[in-house]
Amino acid sequence: MTAIPQERRVVTAIPGPKSVELQARRLAAVAAGVGSTLPVFTARAGGGIIEDVDGNRLIDFGSGIAVTSVGASAEAVVRRATAQLANFTHTCFMVTPYEGYVEVCEQLAELTPGDHAKKSALFNSGAEAVENAVKIARAHTKRTAVVVFDHGYHGRTNLTMGMTAKNMPYKQGFGPFAPEVYRVPVAYGYRWPTGAENAGAEASAQAIDEITKQIGAENVAAIIIEPVLGEGGFIEPAKGFLPAIAQFAKENGIVFVADEIQSGFCRTGQWFACEDEGIVPDLITTAKGIAGGLPLSAVTGRAEIMDAAHAGGLGGTYGGNPVACAGALGAIETMRELDLNGKAKRIEEVMKGRLAEMQAKLPNGSIIGDIRGRGAMIAIELVKAGTKDPNPEAAGALAKACHAEGVMVLTCGTYGNVLRFLPPLVIGEDLLNEGLDVIEQAFGTL
Structure with a gap:
């Protein structure tokens, strides 16, 4: 089992050329009803990183929808x-x-x-x-x-x-x-x-x-x-x-x-x-x-x-x-x-603290209506500034901006306006904070 460097690396557009080629094959062979959040094809994964076939390394804030809590290749x-x-x-x-x-x-x-x-x-x-x-x-x-x-x-x-x-x-x-x-x-x-x-x-x-x-x-x-x-x-x-x-x-x-x-x-x-x-x-x-x-x-x-x-x-x-x-x-x-309950609580502490700082910095009435969740199951509900009206467009735009910079995030919610974070419980704190840096920068693109 080869250890994957625990660092974000973006060396091509996302998705890169090999992923684009594989996506064309997928569209020809796989039923259209099977969707994908982001069509980058994984070559290997471990810790808090997904490495794609083009050599990009994405910070994983999805864990395959809360599956790889112990990492994608735990010993x-x-x-x-x-x-x-x-x-x-x-x-x-x-x-x-x-x-x-x-x-x-x-x-x-x-x-x-x-x-x-x-x-x-x-x-x-x-x-x-x-x-x-x-x-x-x-x-x-x-x-x-x-x-x-x-x-x-x-x-x-x-x-x-x-x-x-x-x-x-x-x-x-x-x-x-x-x-x-x-x-x-x-x-x-x-x-x-x-x-x-x-x-x-x-x-x-x-x-x-x-x-x-x-x-x-x-x-x-x-x-x-x-x-x-x-x-x-x-x-x-x-x-x-x-x-x-x-x-x-x-x-x-x-x-x-x-x-x-x-x-x-x-x-x-x-x-x-x-x-x-x-x-x-x-x-x-x-x-x-x-x-x-x-x-x-x-x-x-x-x-x-x-x-x-x-x-x-x-x-x-x-x-x-x-x-x-x-x-x-x-x-x-x-x-x-590894006391992953303890690690989940620390992830909550870091994420909620950083997200609250982002909320406070946002101008013209925050579009972060609510910060919620427990452990490494954290979300922000996005609304139109000054209201509680759902803002799915902002959720989609933020996810797209994060993906482009090499951070895998997911959306959810009945109204499609929630950005959810499910990092592996074994993610390093430096990587966790780097992913949050990218999310904070993504708010500046809205």
Whole structure:
């Protein structure tokens, strides 16, 4: 494994000539529906750097959408996955099982919130984990309704599209969607009509009222929420909201599911974001950061709920692939050894401090309406100066300017006006600050 110099380097236009050539091949061979944020083709990556085929080195503020938290070629992930590749690549756990799957489930039982007996089932993607959480909750409760929230994102399969709030690009033209999915308000503090200080209490009361009146609590199998809403704009539900919803679920025999696919595994400075307010979910879904870039996801939860599905009701040919399980054990080893929760908290301190300075310097009423998030899951919401009107044009322009200077950033948000930052947790502080320098310079291009 060759170490990549941890320094930004721009030697061609971005994308460069080799990437342009590969993009032409891609357009001829790959379905148009598979998009790309930036068509630079990666040659190698590691630490906080992505190196493209033209020799440019980009500072990585995306981590493959919160996946490569331990870096894109972490030593323990590579070592364990390589050893597993040499032994066998697949048997199907449902045919002849293997220890790695069991060990990942043991680690999940130890790491996830709560001291109750827990079990897990492993899958390939976040959407698969969410779908299986719904299956398990329905099997356990013998109910059908599923409650989700405004601004939530849960995947691109048929059921999870129905659970996802944002239409374009996730749902447009792909319906009809699965029935018995109901959406209620979330405590979006920055945009709550009576102010962020009232959002937790008012939004939870409103959501509970809608569930009770429009669905009937006795019909609800599961309430599913991201403790920090990812694609919806890195929204932290206002304090008090999650505990109130979790308590309502407990009182009514509803399975409370924390979707930690983007926020889990040290990303927010805790193993799981729901720990911030002491939430102990009945089920928790994980993916993205779990396996250092290899495809793996999980549903973990109370043993009696997890065991509700009949034998053969859960699974899939590739679910819990042995190489991915080895990668997960390597990623967890790295998170523990390097104290990546501590590193995430330091990233928050640096990023929020610098972003607040940028906000204060901007003339004519800041277009940075809100700075939010936790750990290495930080975002700025961009608005038209002097208002709270969404400004997706500014988000797009800033991302484009950063890309041109060799910093990989992502946008998100229901209104397309949020610039989000998801650096690898192993990024060096010098590189982190250099990336923030580029972002600050990008504001001068608007």
